[in-house]
Amino acid sequence: MTTLTEQTAELLIAAHAFDPATPGFVGATLDLPVTAAPAQRVPLRHGFLDPRSPHLATVSGPPSPGLAASLARMRDDLAAAQTHCSQSPCSPRAGAGGVRVALEAGLDAAGPLGLAGRWTLAHTLAPVLAAAFANSPLLGGEPSGWRSVRQARHRELPVLPAAADPRRAWASFVLDAAGRDGRTFRERARSGERPRLADLAEHVDALRPPVAARGHLEIDVADRQPGDGWQVVVAVTSVLLDDPRAAAAAAGITAPLAAEPGLWERAARDALTDPVLATAARECFVTAYGALGRRGESRELRDAVAEFTERYVMRGRCPADDVLDRAAARN
Numbered sequence: 001m002t003t004l005t006e007q008t009a010e011l012l013i014a015a016h017a018f019d020p021a022t023p024g025f026v027g028a029t030l031d032l033p034v035t036a037a038p039a040q041r042v043p044l045r046h047g048f049l050d051p052r053s054p055h056l057a058t059v060s061g062p063p064s065p066g067l068a069a070s071l072a073r074m075r076d077d078l079a080a081a082q083t084h085c086s087q088s089p090c091s092p093r094a095g096a097g098g099v100r101v102a103l104e105a106g107l108d109a110a111g112p113l114g115l116a117g118r119w120t121l122a123h124t125l126a127p128v129l130a131a132a133f134a135n136s137p138l139l140g141g142e143p144s145g146w147r148s149v150r151q152a153r154h155r156e157l158p159v160l161p162a163a164a165d166p167r168r169a170w171a172s173f174v175l176d177a178a179g180r181d182g183r184t185f186r187e188r189a190r191s192g193e194r195p196r197l198a199d200l201a202e203h204v205d206a207l208r209p210p211v212a213a214r215g216h217l218e219i220d221v222a223d224r225q226p227g228d229g230w231q232v233v234v235a236v237t238s239v240l241l242d243d244p245r246a247a248a249a250a251a252g253i254t255a256p257l258a259a260e261p262g263l264w265e266r267a268a269r270d271a272l273t274d275p276v277l278a279t280a281a282r283e284c285f286v287t288a289y290g291a292l293g294r295r296g297e298s299r300e301l302r303d304a305v306a307e308f309t310e311r312y313v314m315r316g317r318c319p320a321d322d323v324l325d326r327a328a329a330r331n
Contacts, residue, residue, distance in 0.1 A: 003196055004199075006189040006190060009185060009200055010171045010172075010175060013200075013204070014167040014170070017166065017171065018105035018166065018215060018216075019105055019216065020107055020115055021106070023103060024066065024104065026070040027061055027070060027216075028060075028061050028100065028102065028234045029061070029099070030059045030074070030224070030230055031052065031097025031099075032059060032085065033056055037056060038051050038057060038084065038085075042084055044059070044080045044081060045073075045077055046077050047059065047061040047062050049080075049084060055096075056096065059077050059081045061077055067234065067301075068298065070238075071231055071234060074231075098150055098220060098224055099133075099224065099234070100218055101219045101234050103216060103219070104216055104242075105213070105215065106119075106217075112244045112248045115166060116165075119169070120160065120251070121251045122211045122217055124255060124258055125240060125254050125284065126219065126221045127277065128257070128284055129222060129284075130151045130222070130264075130267045130268065131147075131267040131270075131271040131274065131277040131281060132281045132312065132313055133318065134147040134267070134268070134319065134320045135148070135223035135318065136148050136149045136320065137149070137323050146268050146269050147269065147270065150223055151223075154210055154268070155268055156265075158264075159257055159258045160258045161173060173209065174203070174207065177207050179206065180206060185199075208220055217241070219241075223319070223320075226322075235292060235304075235305055236284075236305060239291045240284060253280055257276070260276060272312070272317060278313075282313055285313045288305060289302065289305050
């Protein structure tokens, strides 16, 4: 098998970063904390149940033609996954795992549905969504000082990558991200180790940044939500990127955030108690609600988004604040 130089690896990553396509297809992946994950991949009606660790399983749905189809397929698969898990046996553990949303990369063109614009918007929107959906404030059952322990690992990230070209930006991130052994792929290539294509593929698959280029866009910013709150994550994320009018509005709302210092740390620690993030979140969620109505999404889904917006976003709160309130009451 051919070994890779640093330059070859960078070219390969950039070349496979995006498969340009018209936005519209939506996919979702949900982590299910369990007492015992299945030993191997389990086919579900539409997607798959995969073990990620001994105590974490993942339900991944296929790319679906539109939000409604994506949510319906995920509901089917979640019901099947819970049935399988109850036979394992396994049960959810609150406060762990997350919700990832997969969207088309966009077009090789300008405008709100263009690839470059979607890449930029995904990054400026990401900390806003992370703050709104923060829900992992505990470590060992005690408050950690973060509202999202999951997102705290990204606290040193800039809002936007340094490179203007999305393909180059993703390639630079991949090469400079530390792997499981603590070394970057760039360091491995320069050390004389002679990494191979399989090593690069394994490295890319292991990375979990808030925004990833995997042919499509992968948005991994939301913690696991109470009940059916995962549907609000998928709905708000997808409509703010895929609806042209909403995307243009969200870009205007979040563009100034690129200049905010320490925004990822603030999103993970302070969530919507941060006034800058709170203002952006209110405007983005109102924009998302309006877009869902224009697109004819179900009343049930719109009501769920409205309820989340009123309960949390308009009050400068996130689901983690409920967890912290309960922890304070116990003490």
